[in-house]
Amino acid sequence: MQKQSWLSKIMFFLNIVLTIATFVAYTLPFLAPKAFPFLSVLTLILPFFLLLNFLFFVYWLLQLKRQMLLSGMVLLLGISFLHRFYKFSETNLPNEETDFKLMSYNVRLFNLYEWLPNDDVPFQISNLLLDEQPDILCLQDYSPNEDVNVNMYKYKLIKLEGDRLKFGQAIYSKFKIINSGEIEFPNSFNSVIYADILKDKDTLRVYSMHLESVKISADINEEMDEKRSKFIFKNISKAFSQQQHQSELIKEHYLSCHHPKIICGDMNNSAFSYVYRTIRGDLKDAFEEAGSGFGKSYNYKYYPARIDYIFVEKNIEVKEFSSLDFFIQSDHFPQLARLKINAKE
Structure with missing residues (x-):
């Protein structure tokens, strides 16, 4: 039990660090890269952050622990970014002469x-x-x-x-x-x-x-x-x-x-x-x-x-x-x- 307790503490700490990094990435589209050139690189790996948050959410959910709310909130706020990364369905409308x-x-x-x-x-x-x-x-x-x-x-x-x-x-x-x-x-x-x-x-x-x-x-x-x-x-x-x-x-x-x-x-x-x-x-x-x-x-x-x-x-x-x-x-x-x-x- 003690080992699991320490593991949980370490995992939650990593989850918090990830949450902060993800929130920073969320704000970067609104911040000029010239002001924060190094931070702007985070926009390239935002999908990876979202994936890690999902894995943390599942990890805590399987243990029925309330820590899942942290990554759950991050994912909820990031819904608007998801469709820019992946689309589940496509559109293919009939052809018209004016197309x-x-x-x-x-x-x-x-x-x-x-x-x-x-x-x-x-x-x-x-x-x-x-x-x-x-x-x-x-x-x-x-x-x-x-x-x-x-x-x-x-x-x-x-x-x-x-x-x-x-x-x-x-x-x-x-x-x-x-x-x-x-x-x-x-x-x-x-x-x-x-x-x-x-x-x-x-x-x-x-x-x-x-x-x-x-x-x-x-x-x-x-x-x-x-x-x-x-x-x-x-x-x-x-x-x-x-x-x-x-x-x-x-x-x-x-x-x-x-x-x-x-x-x-x-x-x-x-x-x-x-x-x-x-x-x-x-x-x-x-x-x-x-x-x-x-x-x-x-x-x-x-x-x-x-x-x-x-x-x-x-x-x-x-x-x-x-x-x-x-x-x-x-x-x-x-x-x-x-x-x-x-x-x-």
Whole structure:
């Protein structure tokens, strides 16, 4: 009995520490990363905190101890975060003539530097486009490649940087592009491009974003020693601080636009972050509207990371959404949504 008593004390102490850490993570979407750059890293592991709280809840429940109320309260307060991490059911509404498909995809330069052993990545991506037939295609980490077949698109917007290696972003459209532009980020190679697209009688503003990378490979095999851990932690903190300013620039820009809006691309941050909350604003997250499962968008081996998004205006209906996590031709997975523009209320 004495051993069990000490075990209970230790477990409850750990439960309290976890509760404090979880509550701190709950507040971080409302706090600027520049003020708390190190704490902001906790947003990446909030789902892990929720899982541990659930395990503590079950542990105390099986013993019929009132300590279960602590983790129970934490889980109750975190319900609003759960649907951002996992969806139990998906939406797939009937097709209509006015529907259109949008794909957002970080193509990692079409495997230019052979990160993947596949030597036919451009060919595989071309086949995907032919199979899915997205009406609007937004590509991040784009580099011109003659082997990628985009002949189905009559209109395009391409913004490139670099001297020898050209890289940047592209928007391809089957509908007419009548205006375009770019949001430049200071001290960064990343940016946002946008196109005003004429869809029937509506003008649709589509933003393709690529925010600052945290520079952590999906294929980490090195041992996680103290020196490497500090390096990664510092990189994440710095990137989150930059992302804060980038997200604020995006929101300031799109708030001045009166067209129906879609913001998509590689945000390089979780759905529990200040950056997500800032960019999303009053927009709808297509995954939350019609997706299912984890919505995994980044090919990280140990964690179902969702860092790529499609946000839409309230009058744009999300009729279907999928993250094509079977298609491993980049370190990201294509995000595909079937949408419909409804009349504003």
